[in-house]
Structure formats: structure tokens, C-alpha cells
Amino acid sequence: MAVLKNKVCLVTGAAGLLGSGFAEALLEAGARVGLLDINDKALKSQEKRLKKKYQGRCLAVQVDITNEENIRKAHQMILRHFGRIDVLINNAANDPKVKKGVNSHFSRFEHFPLEQWEADCAVGLRGSFLCCKIFGAQMAQQRSGVIVNIASDLSVIAPDQRIYAQAGLKESDQPVKPVTYSVIKTGLLGLTRYLATYWAHRNVRVNALSPGGIYTGQPQAFVKRLTDLVPMGRMAEISEYRKAMIFLCSDASKYMTGQNLIMDGGRSVW
Ligand SMILES: NC(=O)c1ccc[n+]([C@@H]2O[C@H](COP(=O)([O-])OP(=O)(O)OC[C@H]3O[C@@H](n4cnc5c(N)ncnc54)[C@H](O)[C@@H]3O)[C@@H](O)[C@H]2O)c1
Structure with a gap:
């Protein structure tokens, strides 16, 4: 069902x-999508894949969301191409991933x-602020629009640092979820309200949409420790957030604003 037919949606x-x-979920729902990212190579390959599958309804815009001038240029390019903006999804982040071995991000x-504090906050907070300031103002001027800020279950609970522990390391060397993650995700709820x-x-x-941890082949010991904290007993599948995004962007949620939709398998209520 094309519930977002012809809506212009931007995804950072x-x-x-x-x-x-x-982006793919929005295209499936009939939208036209601006793909925004700093990583030009990865962006172009996504654009190629999605354009082929969705009859060219998307546009790749390389942009550094920490740079106001860059976003203003992107704004002009988007308006020239699509003529308006209906949805902004603030999703970009310096996202630390759990991998084998010590991760310097942790x-x-x-x-x-x-x-690192400055770099993480620049993408997560300044970037979201600037995108709202420029793209959001456009929607306010049009008197219609939707913004979705991608937070995390860690916007409402503290990280349990025990799940990142690695055997054989002394406490002072144990990796942890960085402080910036909690600060940014909590801050995004403030921006949302x-x-x-x-x-x-x-x-x-x-x-805001607050996903729980998504399974992408992380080390088994980490997955076990994390899923023990989740009442549903598993990590999320990436596809499980698509319909939630369509809900938030469409009229299905038209009497909902200022809220945080937490989809974390119940972790934050245990
Ligand atoms: N992966 C998870 O398990 C998970 C769980 C909860 C919340 N989240 C949140 O979901 C969002 C997406 O996470 P992900 O796992 O897809 O991360 P990812 O690292 O795969 O993607 C982040 C993207 O942001 C882009 N980016 C970074 N800096 C940028 C900048 N200055 N300008 C423009 N683009 C920039 C990167 O190039 C990258 O493509 C993040 O906000 C993350 O915190 C992820």
C-alpha cells in the first residue's frame, strides 16, 4: 500500500x-527519497541499487551534516530535484560497533x-539540530511535515557495561559503551520534545524511534549477555523497524507528536 505516495523523505x-x-521502506511505501550521507562511495552504490529497484525515485546527496553550509547546499539541490520536503529522518551517527578484539571507539x-566527544556530538546532536533547522524550517513553512529522530533504548536506560566486557582484560582496559552515546540519544529526546x-x-x-540492538553477527558471548537483558530473549532484526518508520511518517500516527517509540524487545521495562 503506497501510504507515502510521492511524499519527499530525507534520510541522513x-x-x-x-x-x-x-530508505527502502519509504520507497516501498511510494515515497521519493533523498539519501544523505558523508560516505560518497557507499551512498552512490545504495543509490544505484535503489534507483534500479524503485524506478529512479531517489537522489543521493553527499553531505556532511555537521557543516551548515553543506546542508544549505543540499537543501537547494533537494528543492531543485523534488520541489518540497515532507519527512526528515535524523539517523546519521558516529556509531560504535561491537566487534572481535578491542574497539578503539569503546x-x-x-x-x-x-x-572523540566533539566528533560524536557534532554528528549526533549538532547534525540533527542543523538538519531540523534547515529542512524542518522548510516543512514548517509548508505547514506540513514529519521529523523522526533515531534514538536508542539507551535514550531511556543506562548502558549495562558488563555486556561489552572482554575476557583477560583488566578493568581499566575493558571496553565500554561511550558516554557520548547516552548523552546524544538522551539529547535527541530533548530535541524531539x-x-x-x-x-x-x-x-x-x-x-523519536528507539531501536534496541540489531543482530549483525556480533560475537556470541556479547549476544548472550545482551539477550539475557531482553525479555523477548533475542536481538532485533533490521527489517523489524521498517513498518514502525512508515507508521511514524504517515497519517497512521497523525495525532502523535513529541513521543519516543521504544522497540527494544522489552529491555527497558525489565
Ligand atoms: N545498529 C544498531 O543496533 C542500533 C541500535 C539502536 C540505535 N541505532 C541508531 O541508528 C542509527 C543508524 O545506525 P547504524 O547502525 O545504521 O549506523 P551506521 O554506522 O551503519 O550508519 C551511520 C551512517 O551515518 C553516516 N554519517 C556519519 N557521519 C556523518 C556526517 N557527518 N554526515 C552525514 N552522514 C554521516 C555514516 O557514513 C553512515 O553511513 C544511529 O543513530 C544509531 O545510533 C542503531
């Missing part, structure tokens, strides 16, 4: 794991480099 971080899935608080009320009279709805 569209070359990544969740972003490419969201830095302990006492040693967390200021440059602020804009939901700020633009309500302009018919721009703003909500």
Missing part, C-alpha cells in the same frame, strides 16, 4: 545499516578523548 546516514533499510570515561511543541501549530510532527 542513508548509506548505513539502518538508514538504507529506512573508550572508558576517564580516558575518553575530547576530540522541543520541536514537537515549537512546530505543532505548523503541523510538523516530531517523534
Whole structure:
């Protein structure tokens, strides 16, 4: 069912794991999609794949969302191509992934480099703020639109650092979920509530989607420790967030704004 027929939807971080899935779900629902990402190579390959499958209804726009000038240029390009903007999904992030071996992104608080703090917050918070400022303002001017901020179950609970532990390392060397992750995801809920009320009279709805951990072949020991914290006993499948995104972007959620849709297998209620 083409519930988003001809709607113009922008997805930041569209070359990544969740972003490419969201873009595809929106295209399937009939939308025209602007794929925004800093990674030009990955972006172009997504664009090629999606254009072929969805009769050219998407446009790749290479953009660094931490740079206001860059976003303004992207805005002009999008307006020239699509003529309007109906949906913005703030999904891009400096996203730390759990891999085998010590991951340098998983830095302990006492040693967390200021440059990493600045870099993570620049994408997660400044980038989302700037995209709302420029693309959101366009929707406010059109008196219609939807913003979805991608948060995380860690927007409402603290990370359980025990699940990232690696055997044989002393405590001071144990990897942890970085502090920036919690700060950014919690901050995005603030941005969600602020804009939901700020633009309500302009018919721009703003909500957050909080996914739980998605299974992508992480080490078995990590998966066991994480799934023990999840009442449903498993990690998420990437496809499980697609219909939620369509719900948030379409009229199915037209009386919903300022909310955080948490889909974490129940982890945050245990
Ligand atoms: N993967 C998970 O299990 C999971 C769980 C909960 C929440 N999330 C959230 O979902 C979102 C997507 O996560 P993912 O796993 O797909 O990450 P990912 O690393 O696969 O994708 C992130 C994308 O953002 C892009 N990006 C980074 N900096 C950018 C910049 N300055 N300008 C434009 N684009 C930039 C990257 O190039 C990349 O393509 C993130 O906000 C993440 O925190 C992910």
C-alpha cells in the first residue's frame, strides 16, 4: 500500500545499516527519497541499487551534516530535484560497533578523548539540530511535515557495561559503551520534545524511534549477555523497524507528536 505516495523523505546516514533499510521502506511505501550521507562511495552504490529497484525515485546527496553550509547546499539541490520536503529522518551517527578484539571507539570515561566527544556530538546532536533547522524550517513553512529522530533504548536506560566486557582484560582496559552515546540519544529526546511543541501549530510532527540492538553477527558471548537483558530473549532484526518508520511518517500516527517509540524487545521495562 503506497501510504507515502510521492511524499519527499530525507534520510541522513542513508548509506548505513539502518538508514538504507529506512530508505527502502519509504520507497516501498511510494515515497521519493533523498539519501544523505558523508560516505560518497557507499551512498552512490545504495543509490544505484535503489534507483534500479524503485524506478529512479531517489537522489543521493553527499553531505556532511555537521557543516551548515553543506546542508544549505543540499537543501537547494533537494528543492531543485523534488520541489518540497515532507519527512526528515535524523539517523546519521558516529556509531560504535561491537566487534572481535578491542574497539578503539569503546573508550572508558576517564580516558575518553575530547576530540572523540566533539566528533560524536557534532554528528549526533549538532547534525540533527542543523538538519531540523534547515529542512524542518522548510516543512514548517509548508505547514506540513514529519521529523523522526533515531534514538536508542539507551535514550531511556543506562548502558549495562558488563555486556561489552572482554575476557583477560583488566578493568581499566575493558571496553565500554561511550558516554557520548547516552548523552546524544538522551539529547535527541530533548530535541524531539522541543520541536514537537515549537512546530505543532505548523503541523510538523516530531517523534523519536528507539531501536534496541540489531543482530549483525556480533560475537556470541556479547549476544548472550545482551539477550539475557531482553525479555523477548533475542536481538532485533533490521527489517523489524521498517513498518514502525512508515507508521511514524504517515497519517497512521497523525495525532502523535513529541513521543519516543521504544522497540527494544522489552529491555527497558525489565
Ligand atoms: N545498529 C544498531 O543496533 C542500533 C541500535 C539502536 C540505535 N541505532 C541508531 O541508528 C542509527 C543508524 O545506525 P547504524 O547502525 O545504521 O549506523 P551506521 O554506522 O551503519 O550508519 C551511520 C551512517 O551515518 C553516516 N554519517 C556519519 N557521519 C556523518 C556526517 N557527518 N554526515 C552525514 N552522514 C554521516 C555514516 O557514513 C553512515 O553511513 C544511529 O543513530 C544509531 O545510533 C542503531
